[in-house]
Amino acid sequence: MSDAAAADSCVSGAYLVRSMRLLIIEDDRDAADYLVKAFREVGHVADHAADGEEGLALALDGGYDVLIVDRMLPKLDGLAVIGRLRAKNVATPALILSALGAVDDRVRGLRAGGDDYLPKPYSFSELLARVEVLARRHVGRGGETLYRVADLELDRLSHRVVRGKEEILLQPREFRLLEYLMKHAGQVVTRTMLLENVWDYHFDPQTNVIDVHISRLRSKIDKGFAQPLLHTVRGAGYMIRDGAR
């Protein structure tokens, strides 16, 4: 119990790094209210639009960090909203929520200009983690060639990983796993995000294979060091973080 509480506290600490302005375009009032409230609890500001046209108007006014768009909306379909925004050169990251959830539906959503896709039903921690990543990506860290968290360094060009003065040898997939985690250092990364971005799989592998990969990675980068960097965030996923900060 105390363990969980500790994890929770440090999680919300991480979430509060920067407050975001979000726009939720969703016609189901209950779902929207729940999301607005939940985002507020973790320190973000969320506006709500109940149909596509209203959502488009609000999104065009700008000032949002991330848009959360339901796929099926009255008046204007979710994909159409994103399409029109992109046509007007509004590049605000958009996450599509959909009850359809099939492989081809996700492809269609991303092709329409969406930046991420989450099938319903989803857990709030999953949505939050993805929105955080989208907001940060908008600010941009993709261009860096060297990721650093505390004394852990990952060189994306030479594919070398060093902790302290020790070089750590990783398998290619372990390298990509660490690269993704470090790219989003300080942010929660969920298991499905890892599966999608490191393995390019969009299905549920039943058993939690990701956990085993993480524990292997952890044994390579954290074992023998006083300060653990790779943390498990209960009920959500994983995070690489400089614990001393």
Place this chain on the structure above:
Amino acid sequence: MTALGKLLRTTAFQLTLVYLVVFALFAAFLLGYFALNTRRLINEQIVAIVDAELQLLQVQYNEAGVRRLVGIVGVRSRRPGSSLYLVTTPTGEGLAGNVGSLEPGVLESEGWVETAYRRLEEPESTEHNALVRVVRLPGGIRILVGRDLDERERMFHIVALAGRWSVAIVIVLGVIGGVFVSRRVLKRVDAMTGTAQTIMAGDLSGRLSVIGSGDEFDRLALNLNGMLERIESLMRGLKEVTDNVAHDLKTPLTRLRNRCEAALRTAKTEADFRRVLEESIEESDGLIRTFDALLMIARAESGEVREGMAEFDVSEVARDVSELYEPLAEDKGLTLEVEATKRAAVKGNRELVSQALANLVDNAIKYAAPVAKQPSGAGNGERGGILVKADTEQDRVVLTVSDRGPGIPQDDRSRVVERFVRLEQSRSLPGSGLGLSLASAVARLHGGELKLEDNAPGLRARISLPRAVMPPQQAA
């Protein structure tokens, strides 16, 4: 609808009628054309004969006068079956010839005219028609030469009669043929309609009768039967699914509900509630996973995902999936080896094939893992190997996952592929019971199949898929 009405409405009968009209018109046209041409030909002949005789008579008159003319006409008039002749004075009195009476006014006008006449030698007989030409000679003498038109009329009559008969025969034969064909068609269609109605009434086992003549109705019936077969198997599958969904989803839902109810009744501290809520979320996630798997299977079976198919290398999929599961296998005390070096191209959905293979590997790890209760190293070492293999066999690409676990008894092998079927001994392990069904559905979507074989000991799951046609440089 009366039987006659039904008959008249058949396409066959209506087509027959249309053909009938077309043929009748064609016959009429042909005969009419023939009749008109015959008439023209006869007229031309008459004109030629009459003109020749007139010319001869005119020459005789010019050379030797009226006496010679009258003489010649007199001789010619008496020949049997001869032409008609009449020579008159300028006042119209007959001088010679064989014409008894004419329609009035014929002699007054020069040129060709058709007229009724009577012969001089048979004044009591009926009037006949003739084509005659009147010429006024110098000195006022008029000559009339003509030919009887009986021949022409008779010819015309024969043709008209033939026309009427042939049209009548065409119509009678056509109607009889039409009725015969329509009734034949109607009988088959009625049989089909009857079967269709019993099927619509809910008996999906009904099939259309096939006579074996190989005609278009047989082919239609065969195809419809094939369709019915497919519908019936789909419906059976659907019914099974609904039953299983009812069972396998209701069980966890009941559990979920009971747990909440129990918590409301007995939980005292916040920690108690927290624990129950966490368990409930876990249970819901399991339900959602089951739903997702069901939807995935349904989509794969309906062929909906076919649009996103592209060529990919199955060996690569085998390597990737093995890489994903290798740490898990090791964790469970198993080794996972992969044999996939040859390029094996398949046209399909990489994601789905990956998922199917992942399910097979997941199963292998789940069931082949040494039972945790037994002390490690107590003779379980030989159970350790899982082999993932991608290979090509002629025009097939074969993916196999072999384990050294307990395997599946022969009798159960086809059953476990069905949705939600979980054997008694595996009920205690987590899982939706949909893994093999999905793998099987994916294989079928790609035109392949999933087979479970004995690995002696253990299970060998084998997905064979049709191999994509490789570009020439790859085939070498």
